[in-house]
Amino acid sequence: MSQQTRSNLSAILKAALSKPLGAGGDVRMTAALTGRHPAEIVQAMSEMTNAEALAVFNWLDNPRAADVLDELDSETVRFLTGNAPPGRMAELLDHLPMDDAAEVISEANPDQAETLLADLSKRAPEDAAEVRRLLAYPEYSAGRLMTDKFAWVSPSTSATQVLAYLRENADALETVNDIYVLDPSRKLMGVSPIRRVLTAGPDQPIHEFMTPDPISISPEKEQQDAAILISRYDMLTLPVTDETGLMLGIVTIDDSIDVLVEEFDEDYLRSVGSDAEELERKSPVQIALLRMPWLMATLFIELFAGVIIHAFDATLTKFILLASFMPIISAISGNTGLQSAAIIIRGLSSGQVQLENWRQAVTRQMATTVILGAACASTLGIIGGIWDHHWSFGFVVFLGMFASVNIAGVVGTVVPLLSKRAGFDPALTAGPFETAFQDVVGITIFLSLASTLLRWLH
Numbered sequence: 065m066s067q068q069t070r071s072n073l074s075a076i077l078k079a080a081l082s083k084p085l086g087a088g089g090d091v092r093m094t095a096a097l098t099g100r101h102p103a104e105i106v107q108a109m110s111e112m113t114n115a116e117a118l119a120v121f122n123w124l125d126n127p128r129a130a131d132v133l134d135e136l137d138s139e140t141v142r143f144l145t146g147n148a149p150p151g152r153m154a155e156l157l158d159h160l161p162m163d164d165a166a167e168v169i170s171e172a173n174p175d176q177a178e179t180l181l182a183d184l185s186k187r188a189p190e191d192a193a194e195v196r197r198l199l200a201y202p203e204y205s206a207g208r209l210m211t212d213k214f215a216w217v218s219p220s221t222s223a224t225q226v227l228a229y230l231r232e233n234a235d236a237l238e239t240v241n242d243i244y245v246l247d248p249s250r251k252l253m254g255v256s257p258i259r260r261v262l263t264a265g266p267d268q269p270i271h272e273f274m275t276p277d278p279i280s281i282s283p284e285k286e287q288q289d290a291a292i293l294i295s296r297y298d299m300l301t302l303p304v305t306d307e308t309g310l311m312l313g314i315v316t317i318d319d320s321i322d323v324l325v326e327e328f329d330e331d332y333l334r335s336v337g338s339d340a341e342e343l344e345r346k347s348p349v350q351i352a353l354l355r356m357p358w359l360m361a362t363l364f365i366e367l368f369a370g371v372i373i374h375a376f377d378a379t380l381t382k383f384i385l386l387a388s389f390m391p392i393i394s395a396i397s398g399n400t401g402l403q404s405a406a407i408i409i410r411g412l413s414s415g416q417v418q419l420e421n422w423r424q425a426v427t428r429q430m431a432t433t434v435i436l437g438a439a440c441a442s443t444l445g446i447i448g449g450i451w452d453h454h455w456s457f458g459f460v461v462f463l464g465m466f467a468s469v470n471i472a473g474v475v476g477t478v479v480p481l482l483s484k485r486a487g488f489d490p491a492l493t494a495g496p497f498e499t500a501f502q503d504v505v506g507i508t509i510f511l512s513l514a515s516t517l518l519r520w521l522h
Contacts (some may be wrong), residue, residue, distance in 0.1 A: 069279065073104055073107070076092070076096045077093065077108055077409075077485070078090035078116060079352070088248055093123055101130045102131035103135060105124070108120070118148070121144055126156060129156050130160050133168055133435065134168060138443035141172060142172055143473075145176045153350055154186070157195075158187055158188050162195055162212075162213070163193070163198060163210060163313075165184075166441075169181065170208070181196065182325050185508065202284060204286060205284055205285065206281050207284065208287065208291065209287050209315045210283065210313030210315050213236060213240075214238060214303075215233070215243045216311065217270060218245070218248070219247070219254075219270060222267050222269055223262075223264040227261060228263075230243075230258075239314075240258055240302070241258055242300060242301045243270070245274050252280060252303055252305050252309055253277075254271060255275050255278045255303070262499070264401055278303060279297060279299075280302070281504070283313075285324045287320075288324075291321075291323040294317055300316070301316050301318070302314060302315045303422070319370075353449060360502040368396075369504045370380055372508050372511070373390075383457075383514065385451065389461055390511075392469075394468075394508050396465065396506075397465075397469050397506040398472065398506070400472045401475055402476060403476070404429050404474075405476040405479065408425060408480045409480050412481075417481075419484060425481065430473060431475040433473025436468045436469060437468075439467065440465055440469060441464075441465035446458060446462045448460075448462075459517075460513055460514050460517050463513050464509055467509045467513070468506035468510065
């Protein structure tokens with residue numbers, strides 16, 4: 065199937081919906097959805113009105129509708145929950161792994177969530193009880209991600225017995241990539257990948273070739289911490305244990321990828337003064353109201369930069385050429401600050417930067433900005449000296465650029481760390497505010513130096 069055909073799915077579905085079911089609309093709908101991946105259907109539904117999305121959703125068979133439901137945004141889930149035929153949402157939740165079902169229920173509003181849990185309790189009491197256990201963990205915790213449908217055996221189980229167990233229980237397990245070894249009290253002893261089971265001797269007990277005391281995480285830890293561990297140690301599953309070592313469940317790599325992608329999207333959007341919810345079905349008015357505070361804050365900070373410039377009117381009147389270099393210094397210093405902030409925010413998100421080692425992070429960024437500042441300042445200073453025909457002018461430009469770039473680098477590095485320490489999202493300290501702040505700092509430094517060294521500019 066061509067990329068163009070894939071991208072036209074929403075148009076095809078809308079055309080099918082425009083025809084009465086008895087006039088070929090049902091045939092076109094079935095043909096359009098046949099063989100489509102759930103991700104394609106989700107993308108098409110995101111380009112439709114809520115009513116159109118509901119019609120497409122109701123047309124899907126239960127297994128595919130469940131897969132689609134798991135990928136939809138929160139606002140669409142709430143709309144579908146409130147408008148789908150009675151009892152259908154519970155049917156779909158029963159098709160999903162319970163960690164995914166818990167995520168869907170958490171996206172519904174409180175009344176809808178209780179209705180869904182009540183309906184699920186009637187269909188599958190055990191599944192409903194597991195969902196309630198997962199929802200008892202804090203939002204965005206590893207406990208919300210885990211599933212208890214993992215493969216586990218006792219330490220004396222032979223390789224042949226493990227394979228027989230997997231064949232018998234494969235349909236009920238989330239994954240068979242890793243087999244966990246638990247003692248009689250269900251405490252975690254070790255883990256073995258399926259390939260080691262396949263290559264072991266038929267009668268060899270699993271405790272002889274398992275990896276003892278594997279890395280694990282507590283259910284109260286953040287989902288991002290679980291994703292970082294999976295990424296750092298190249299794991300396919302991460303065991304979740306309580307403080308006594310009791311095995312509660314596993315977090316799988318597909319869920320960790322979703323967490324990392326979502327975290328990256330949120331950090332990026334917040335760094336430009338926006339919000340991840342803009343990717344959902346918000347109206348232009350809602351989006352404008354969301355972004356307005358950032359833009360207004362930037363406006364007033366930039367007005368302060370105008371006040372600074374006005375305070376140096378005497379200097380600028382005597383040396384109007386200084387004005388030609390002000391936007392360059394502001395832009396370069398602001399860019400340097402944003403780069404430093406982006407590196408630190410990414411490091412904090414991935415675990416590469418730790419608050420305990422903040423001195424190392426600051427030192428590395430300062431060393432980098434010294435090199436960048438020296439290169440940019442030297443280049444601009446030479447240009448300024450040639451332009452004005454006085455090397456003293458070039459020296460002022462050099463100092464202004466060098467100081468601005470380095471201060472911007474320090475601010476861009478330190479502020480996210482301080483925000484993280486204070487419990488705020490470090491991504492919120494970057495973006496428009498960072499750029500505007502560096503404009504004020506860069507202009508102030510440059511004009512202050514020019515005023516101080518005024519007699520050298522003659």
